[in-house]
Amino acid sequence: MKTIKDKVAKLSFVALLMTLSAAMLYTPTASAHGEKSQAAFMRMRTIHWFDLNWSKPVVEVNETMEISGKFHVFAGWPETVDKPEVSFLNIGIPGPVFIRAGSWIGDQLVPRSVTLELGETYSFRVLLKARRPGEWHVHTMMNVEGGGPIIGPGKFVTITGTMGSFTNELTTLTGQTIDLETWGLSNIYFWHGLWYLVGVAWLVYWCRRPVFIPRHLAVSAGKLDGLITDGDKKVAIIFFVGTIGLVLFGMGQANSKYPVTTPLQAGLMRGMVPLEMPEVSINVKVEEASYRVPGRAMQMTLTITNNGDSAVRLGEFNTASVRFLDPEVYQDDSGYPADLLADAGLSVSDNSPIQPGETRTIEVTASDAAWEVYRLSDLIYDPDSRFAGLLFFFDENGNRQMVMVDAPLIPVFI
Template identity: 40%
Template sequence: MKTRRKAVKQIIEHVEAKTKKILLSLLSLGLAMSWLPSPSYAVQGMGAKSQEAFLRMRTVVFYDTQFSFAPTNRVKVGEEFSCTGKVMLMPTWPEEIPFTGISFFNFFVPGPQVLRKAIWVNEKYFQFNSVVLEKGGTYAYKMVLQARNPGIFPMGPMLSMEGAGPFIGPEEFLTIEGTKGSFANPVKTLLGNTVDLENYGTARVITWTIFTTLIGVVWLGYWLAKPFTRRLGLVAAGRKEELFNPLDRQVCFLFTVGTIVIVAAAALITKAQYPVTIPIQETKYYIKPLPPEPTLIQAEVTDATYDVPGRTLSFHIQVKNVGDKPVVLKEFLTANVRFLNPDIPGNTWNPSFPEVNGGPMKVSPSEPINPGETKTIEVSMQSAEWENQRLTMYNETTNRFGGLLFFTDPSGTRQIYAIADQIVIPKFGAAIGGGM
C-alpha cells in the first residue's frame, strides 16, 4: 500500500513539474511576443465584399467620391490630402437592419497610417461628435487627412451607424512615400503650450504598461509556484477549504490594497500635474439633409431578374418625364460598382473613378424620354463583377437589390432616383431544370 502511495505521489510531482514548466514557457512566450513589432505587409483591400449584398445595395450609397491625390495616388509623409463626396441613406431601408440614424463619418484605413485632421458635413458642420441623420437624406462630406506612415494602403470614406455597423465607400490604394520618423503632429493646447501628439505621453504609457505587467507576472508567479495539480485534486475531492493558507490570504490582501493605493495615488498625481481637463463630449446633434435635386422624372421599377449563367441583372422601369427637357438614363451605381450607358456621347469610364468599373449598361429603348412622355425602359447589365463583388443576391435570405439611377437632360441637370426594395427573380437556365 505504501509503495502504491509513493508511486502515485511521484506521478503527481512529475505532472506538477511538467505543468509548471509548460505554463511558465507559455507565459514567457506571450510576454516576448507582446513586445515584438507588428509585421509590415501589403493589405489587399478592406474586405467590403464580406458584407451581404442587400446590406451594401439597400442601405447607404456613396457617390461623387473624389480624392485629392488622384490620379497619381501618391503623397509624402506629413502631406495633407482630402476626400469629398456625397452619401444617400436609402429611403426604403431594409427591415432586417435597424435604423437609429446615430452615425459618424469616418475614413477607413488599415491601422494608424493616416491622421484625420477634420471632417465637415454639408459644408458647415465640423464633426467631432456623432450626428443624427435622416432616412432618405443626402449628405455631403469633406475629410481632411495627413499621411503618417510610409507604405501602400487601401483607404476611403466610411459611415458608421449605431446598431447597423460600418458602411464602406469606394476605396483607392494610396502610396505614402518618405520615412516614418519624419512625421510630427504639433498641437497648441488651451494653456498655450505646444505638444507633439505623435510622441506626447509615450514614456508615461510605456512605464505604466511595464509596471502593471510586472505586477501581473508576480501575481501569477506566486500561484504557479504552488503545487498546481494537487490543488486541482483538492477541488475534485471537495476539500477546497484547504486551498488557502494564512499566507495566501495575506498575499491577496497585500495585492488588493496595494493595487488600490497605486491607482489612487497615480490619479491624484495626474490630477495635480494636469489640473485643467475637458471631459469627453457625448453630444449628438441633428443635421438636416441637403435640399433635393430638381425633379425631372417619376419612376417605378416593375420587375427584376438575374440570369445566373449569363451574370446579367435586368429590370424594367416605368419613367414619366415631368420636366421641360428630354431625359436619358446615364448610369447606375450600387455597392460601389458603377455602370455607364455607352449610348450617351462622352459617357465613358474615367480611370480616376474610385468605384469599380461594372461595364456598360444597356438601355432599351435608348431614345430620350420627351417632356410629358411616359415610357417603360429595360435596363440590362451583364458583368462578371456581380460575382466578383458577391452581389448575386439569389443565394441570400433577402433576395432584393437597390442602388441609384442617374437621369440627365441636355443641359447636364441630373435627377437621382433610388431603387431599394425590388425583389429579384433568379434565372438558372434550361440546363439546370431540363431534367425535371
C-alpha cells in the same frame, strides 16, 4: 517496414520544413477589407455613395489628402438592419496608416456618432494625414449601430516617406504645444515601471526563502508558526503604507502638474443638415427586374415619365457602389476605381431622349463581371431578395437628375 517508416518520417519532416518556410516567406499584402463579403442587400439598400473624389493618389508622410462626395440614405432601408439613428462616418483603412484629421457631414465636424434620416442625401468629406508608408486601400465607410459597417468604394493611395518623420502637433487649451504621437509616453513608462518594480520587490521578498514544499508540509501538518514572522508583518506594513503613500503622491503630483483636465467627451450628434437636391421631374416605375445568373446581368423593365421641361436620357445605374454607364450619354473622368466602373455596362433598349411629357417603357440591362467579382449576384441568397440603386438621367446641357429605384428581383437560373 522500418525503411518505409523512415521514409515517411523523412518526408514528413521535409513537408513540415516546406510549410514553415512557405508560411514565413510568403506574406502577401492584404489589399481589401472584406467589402465583397458583406451581404449584397446591405450594400444595395442602405447607404449609396456617389460623386466620390480621392484628392490625391500619392501623398508623403505628414501630407494630407481628402475623400469627398455624397451619400444617399436609402428610404427603403432593410428591416433586418437597424435604422441609422446612431451612425458614425468612418474610414476603411488598414489601421492608422493615416490619421483622421477631420471629417464632416455637410459643414458639421462629426467626431462622434450622428443621426441620419432615411431618404436624405448628405455631402461629406474626410481629411486624412499620411502616417505610415505603403500602398493602402482607402474606403469610405459608415458604421451603423445594430447594422455594422457599411463599406463604400475603395481606392489605392500610396504614402511615401518614413513613419519616423510623422508628427501630430497640437496646441492644447492650456497653451502647451504637444506631439500627440508621443505625448505622455515617458510618463506612462515611468509609472508602469515604478509600480512593476514595487510588485516585483514584494514577490522577491517572499521568494528569497523556500516557497512551496517546506511551507506546504508545514501547513499540512498544522505548524503555522514561523511561516509569517514579525519581520514579515513589518515589511508588509511598510508596503501597505508605501503603496498608499505612493498613490497619494502620484495623484497630488499629477493634479499640480495638470491642474486643468476635463472628462472624456461623448454624445450623439443630431440635426445633420442634408443636401438640398434639385427637384426630380422624372418618374420611374420598375415593372419587373430579374438577374440572369449565367450571364451576370441584371435586367429591368422601366416605365419612365418625363414631367420636366427638357428631354433626358438614362446615363448611369449605380448600385452597391458599382457604376454601370451608357458611354453615349455619360462618361466618367473622375478617376473612380476601375474595378467598380462598368463604363459600358449599361444598355438601354431605346435610349433616345425622352421628351417632356413623354412616357416610355424601356428594357435596361446592367451587365458586368463586377456582379460576380463584387458578389452582388449573391443577392439571390439574401433574406430579402430586392435590389435598389440610383438612376442618373442627363439632359442635353449635362444637368443631372437622380432617381431611386427599389423593387423585387427574380433570379433566372437557366
